[in-house]
Amino acid sequence: MKDSFVHKGKRKILVEYLREKIGILDENVLQAINEVPRHLFIQSIFEEFAYEDRAFPIAAQQTISHPSTVAEQTEILELKKDEKVLEIGTGCGYQTMVLMKMNALVHTIERQKDLFDYAKNKFRELNCRPKFQSFGDGFAGLPTFAPFDKILVTCGAENLPQELLHQLKIGGKMVIPLGKTDEQILYRFTKISENEIQKEEFGIYKFVPMLGDTKI
Numbered sequence: 190m191k192d193s194f195v196h197k198g199k200r201k202i203l204v205e206y207l208r209e210k211i212g213i214l215d216e217n218v219l220q221a222i223n224e225v226p227r228h229l230f231i232q233s234i235f236e237e238f239a240y241e242d243r244a245f246p247i248a249a250q251q252t253i254s255h256p257s258t259v260a261e262q263t264e265i266l267e268l269k270k271d272e273k274v275l276e277i278g279t280g281c282g283y284q285t286m287v288l289m290k291m292n293a294l295v296h297t298i299e300r301q302k303d304l305f306d307y308a309k310n311k312f313r314e315l316n317c318r319p320k321f322q323s324f325g326d327g328f329a330g331l332p333t334f335a336p337f338d339k340i341l342v343t344c345g346a347e348n349l350p351q352e353l354l355h356q357l358k359i360g361g362k363m364v365i366p367l368g369k370t371d372e373q374i375l376y377r378f379t380k381i382s383e384n385e386i387q388k389e390e391f392g393i394y395k396f397v398p399m400l401g402d403t404k405i
């Protein structure tokens with residue numbers, strides 16, 4: 190599959206939809222979505238729908254998030270150039286690539302080996318690699334690379350993972366969906382000081398669950 194003028198045209202329409210209908214204001218987020226060829230991250234049978242606001246199945250019973258969810262999560266993260274970010278749940282690598290296009294220093298963790306390998310190949314193919322890609326359990330974070338300016342969790346956890354909070358800088362922000370498996374509330378936690386956390390809510394979503402211990 191190539192990135193053709195048709196794909197680029199569909200991406201522009203998607204970006205306008207995200208701006209007008211979803212209300213995404215951060216031009217850097219919209220620009221990154223405009224640059225990432227989403228159709229190259231999904232199975233070819235879904236190619237013609239790649240720029241619709243839909244989620245699709247990827248390997249290991251996981252899903253690529255809706256473009257609107259990726260855009261909203263990224264906007265809420267308030268990501269700035271050169272910030273050190275940790276993503277939990279690489280999946281097929283689409284969201285990772287959006288973060289990379291925003292010139293963040295991206296570290297990403299995936300617990301499913303199939304998806305870890307898939308994303309690794311994808312990054313190689315598109316010649317755009319994260320700072321660090323890890324196969325492991327996101328609950329543990331990446332202590333050797335901590336602290337992070339931002340942490341983005343792309344799967345739903347029942348409770349706030351304390352270890353991730355530890356790995357956030359003072360002033361850092363973590364965006365994470367929390368709740369039971371059927372639906373979650375998207376939160377942004379800002380670490381005001383070692384003992385003070387500000388919590389903001391951003392509505393109801395449905396993410397795949399954040400699962401414990403790594404399956405190899």
Ligand code: SAH
Pocket residue numbers: 249251252253254277278279280281282283284285298299300301304325326327328343344397398399400401
């Ligand atoms: N950002 C991805 C979304 C993938 S869905 C994309 O753009 O495609 C969420 C991902 O989180 C899945 O790939 C799932 O395997 C992964 N995941 C679930 N629990 C995890 C954990 N404990 N640690 C790391 N990744 C996890």
